[in-house]
Amino acid sequence: MIEKQFTTSYQVYDQLDEMPEEDIQLMNKACTIRDQAYAPYSQFMVGAAVLLENGEIVLGSNQENAAYPSGLCAERNAIYQAGSLYPKEKILAIAITVKSQRKKVIVPAAPCGACRQAIAEYEFKQEHPIKIMFMAEIGKVIKVNALLDILPLAFDGSYL
Numbered sequence: 001m002i003e004k005q006f007t008t009s010y011q012v013y014d015q016l017d018e019m020p021e022e023d024i025q026l027m028n029k030a031c032t033i034r035d036q037a038y039a040p041y042s043q044f045m046v047g048a049a050v051l052l053e054n055g056e057i058v059l060g061s062n063q064e065n066a067a068y069p070s071g072l073c074a075e076r077n078a079i080y081q082a083g084s085l086y087p088k089e090k091i092l093a094i095a096i097t098v099k100s101q102r103k104k105v106i107v108p109a110a111p112c113g114a115c116r117q118a119i120a121e122y123e124f125k126q127e128h129p130i131k132i133m134f135m136a137e138i139g140k141v142i143k144v145n146a147l148l149d150i151l152p153l154a155f156d157g158s159y160l
Helices: 021-034 074-085 113-126
Strands: 011-013 044-052 057-061 091-100 131-135 141-144
Touching: 021 044, 021 057, 021 091, 021 131, 044 074, 057 074, 074 091, 074 113, 091 113
Parallel strands: 091 131
Antiparallel strands: 011 141, 044 057, 044 091, 131 141
């Protein structure tokens, strides 16, 4: 038997204004679209802003449905729209922010497993890492340099 370990590195910023200006602008766009989420059931609002290599920014918010599996997360809304509108453009970064109408969220929320897998697909497709930044309503921001930093042993098309 061989035992191996996963290690990852990430940056933690105490406040959004400590980040590079380009990252602040992307996160601000995610905050704006977050407030347009349709979340009447969970009251948990999520916004995502995707930065493309050509400078375009594509936005998405979570869209719920009374039949929960029928809804879609903000991250997948944004990344699938980017893939549809700009299929040849590389995705450079994704900013994600959350807010609850029930309580103050102060801990950054990372993408769910389904969203991680969807983002991983685009990293594999474009053979280029996607920087991911996520934050709560206020406070700390976490930044990773690639989706695979938070999804080791990801499933990809080579298994099919």
